[in-house]
Amino acid sequence: MQKRWGAASLRGGYTAAWLVAAPLALGPVLMASPAQAQDFRFTSVAIEGNERIAPRTILSYAGIARGETVSSAELNEAYRRILDSGLFETVEIEPEGERLVIRVAEYPTINQIAFEGNRRIADERLGELISVQPRRVFNPSQVEEDVATIVEAYEAQGRIAARVTPRVIERSENRVDLVFEVFEGDVVEIERIGFVGNDAFSDRRLRRVLQTKQAGVLRAFIQSDTLIADRIEFDRQLLTDFYNSRGYVDFEITAVNAELAEERDGYFVAFNVREGQRFRFGALTVTSDLPAVDLAAFEEAVRTRPGQVYSPARVDDDIARLERLAVERGLDFVRVQPEVTRNDRDQTLDIAYRLERGPRVFVERIDIEGNTATLDRVIRRQFRIAEGDPFNPREIRAAAERIRALGLFASADVEAREGSSEEQVIVDVDVEEQPTGSLTFGGTYSSTSGFGAVVRFQERNFLGRGQRFSLEVSTGADDRVYELGFSEPAFLGRDLRFGFNVSYRETDNLLARYDTAIGRLRPSLGFPIAENTRLALNYTAEYTELSDPGGNLGQTISDEVDRGDEWKSSVGYTLSYDTRRTGLDPNAGILLEFGQDFGGLGGDSTYVETRARAVAQRRVWNEEVTLRATLEGGALNYTDGSSRVTDRFFLGPRRMRGFTLDGIGPREVGTDIDDALGGEMYAVARFEAEFPLGLPEEIGVSGGVFYDAGSLWSLDDPKGTILYEDFSLRQTIGLSLFWDTPIGPLRFNFSEAIEKRPQDEAQNFDLTISTDF
Structure with a gap:
């Protein structure tokens, strides 16, 4: 026998039985007036209808003992307690003289x-x-x-x-x-996200801020194009932060409206906003009534300057610097309170940073919960304070952001509460783990190497220690790569990043008619030396085998093959300055890198390899267009021994678009000989712009233009007939298409060399994974 009950029938069937049972069982009692209320005394209690539930259990719910006097109200309460137990479909309580009968019908x-x-x-x-x-x-x-x-x-x-x-x-x-x-029904997607009241930024730019997306051609793969209330609330905060960081201090979202289409197959979401005026920083001062405070030193620590666009992030950065300086000078419990004076006439905000003595509160302990896989120390080291240190609310908030930035947890909440006394604070950390590993099986295709297979394993929280581990095996028609990587972000419990990479690569280079086998071991150690500045030290041991499979090689590479297997051993450093994520201007960032490797610590040669790179990026025209410029160069100088083709620089599409990997630079030519030799010096300048094409945003396609100019030159010991050994400029121009896909942002480059040499090998089309810089 089968019964079908929907949600309504469940409520209408079973609940109705309960409501009818009570008046029938206790009608005389329930309907008695106060004057007619009666008391009962039972010498026995009989329970009927129970099969699984023991009588004493039912009596315990009823709370009625033999011989006690009970009122009608107490009988009603007994009935309610038995019914509320959730064990019975119906309950009846019927007094029969000095005998109380409790009849029940058990739920199945x-x-x-x-x-x-x-x-x-x-x-x-x-x-x-x-x-x-x-x-x-x-x-x-x-x-x-x-x-x-x-x-x-x-x-x-x-x-x-x-x-x-x-x-x-x-x-x-x-x-x-x-x-x-x-x-299940069909997915009801967000067909359109619009904005009302925005003048400073276009709808297209604001939609890029939101986590919620419009439905597009890739809707089968994208889950952020559905209407979720929690995500809309998060988008409200994202939009507010976006405007505030650009000086719109009065920005307000007055309403968010979501309307369902008549066909009930899509939502139309509209954000009603009030932007207000854009403010800039006015006067910035530091004040304090505390004794022995050198205000001049604190004023020098303020990095924000008058005239810059106002941003709460800049204020927070200044406060953090001032509080760190106070600790360095032995001023404990000093808090920095910003006092803002608004000047509506010139649309500026004067900031006075006031140093004052805060309450003497210490951190009693830090409690961590929810980390089922991650070790406590991975979370604890994100705090710059420990048990017993002075409590600093700003540092607690900063630690919470660092924990979230690890990318190991789906959520991370950090709160402070009063400890064992008013002068003690307990910091509670509650995290929720999320998957951090991936196993990838994929394929590759190259116009020169054909098809290949890739197996890659990555773990961002290896053994719960916050370490990164990766293993990759890639095989193709001409290449085989085996690589293992490991990094520890807090080596010896300090802000030291230890890395270890070992790789082996075999190449059957049909184009150059020689084969290579390269094994490399590279440990490294990186650490910060100033704000936005890091120094990385490394050691490299490299084994290189260069062989001739029977091709028609030129004299230069033939001599290099005859040298047999070689070892290189070097130590080096890389100094970098990066403001892309921590800079004060949300629309601009720069990256400066300079590195050198010194060979000769063992090995078969002595040399110095120098590399430099400078990148600048800025968004203009209401952040609709991204401009990017890159200057890059390198030099290889041997003092003992000489370079081989496996040591020298090559440009190719990654460094200079419009040419193949061995398309430019010194070449040995002759009868049936055309060997790209690489160069010991190179310099490249790349300029590009990315902009919308006016296509529907859900397609995820934008456009770009670029101009590259550079050269690859210099050989230490050339043999045979060598072309382009000296500096000779090449130039290319091109168009780009950027497409956001589920496998990553793809970039299609269509280029044309406007200045090249007769032996150069141009490449008019290139497909890569798009990155910023």
Whole structure:
């Protein structure tokens, strides 16, 4: 026998039975007036209808003992307590003289639970969402709640038409099977996101700020184009932060409207905003009533300058510098409070940083919960304070941001509460783990190497220690790469990043008619030396095998092959200054790098390899257009021995678009000989602009233009007939298409060499993974 009950029928069936049972069982008692209220005394209590539930359990819920005098109100309470236990479908309490009869009808026991019709959410996941369980009492109210929970899970995926119907199948011995029949429905996506009241920035620019996206051609892969209330709230904060960081201190979101299309197949979301005026910094001063405070030193620590666009991030950075300086000078418990004076006439904000003595509060302890896989020390080292140190609320907030920036947790909440005394504070850290590893199987294709296969394993939280581990095997028609990488971000418990990389690569270079085998071992150690500045030290041991598979090689490479296998051993450093993520201007950033490797610590040669790179990026025209400029160069100088083709620089599409990897630079030519030799010096300048094309944003396509100019030159010991050994400029121009896809941002380059040499090998099309810089 089968019964079908929907959510309404569950409520209408079982609940109605409860409401009817009470008046029938206790009609004389419930309807008695206060004057007619009566008391009862029972010498015995009889329980009828129970099969699984023991009589003493029912009596414990009733709370009525033999021989006690009870009122009608107490009988009603006894009835309610038994019914609220959730064990019985109906309950009747009937006084019969000195005997009390309690009749119950037990709910059945759930034999098994099943799900039907679900494809988007697996049975295991649905089983985690519901509260009913096999071998427990069937409760219609509980089933109703589970139905609502399952529907909410589907609504979170944008399936607002989802329906869930519970079906009960009766079995013997008062048991039932419970089946949740699921109708998932289609995804109701966000067809359009619009803005009302925005003048400073276009709808297109503001949509890039939001986490929620419009439905596009890749809607089958993108999950952020559905309407989720929590995500909309997060978008409100993102939009507010975006405007505030650009000087719009009065920005306000007055409303967010989401309308469902008549066909119920899409949402139209509109953000109503009030931008206000843009403010800049006015006068910036430091004041204090504390004795022995050198205000001049603190004023020098303020990096913000009058006239710059106002941003709360700049104020926070200045406060952090001032508080660090106070600690360095032995001024504990000093807090910096910004006092803002608004000048509406010239649209500036004067900031007075006031140094004052804060309360004497210490950190009693730091409690960490929720880290089931990650070790406590990975989280604890994100704090710049320890137990017993003075409490600094700003440092606690900064530690919370550093914990979230690890990328190891789905959520991380850091809060402070009063400890064992008013002068003690306990910091609670509550995190939620998320997957940090990936195993990738893929394929590659190159116009020169053909098809290949790639297997890659990556773990960002190796053994729960916050370490990174990677293993990659790549095989192609002409190349085989085996690489293992490891990094420890807090070596010896300090802000030292230790890295270790070992790789082996074999190349059957059909174009150059020689083969290579290169093994490399490279440990490194990096650490900060100033704000935005890091220094990395490294050691490299490299084994190189250069062989002739029988091709027609020129004299230069033939002589290099005859030298046999060689070892290189070098130590080096890389100094970098990077403001791309920590700079004060959200629309601009620069990267400066300078590095050198010194060979001769063992090995077969002595040399110095120097590299330099400078990159600048800025968004202009209301942040619609991105401009980027790159200057890059390198030099290789040997004092003992000479370079080989495997040591020298090559340009190619990565450094200079418009040419193949061995397309420019010194070449040995002759009868059936055309060997690209590489160069010991190179210099390249790259300039590009990225801009919208006016296409629908959901397609994810934008355009760009670029201009590259550079040269590759210089050989230490050339043989044979060598072309282009001296500096000779090449220039290319081109167009780019950028496409955001689920596999990553792709870049298609179409280029034309406007200045080249006869032996150069141009490449008019190139496909790469797009990156900023």
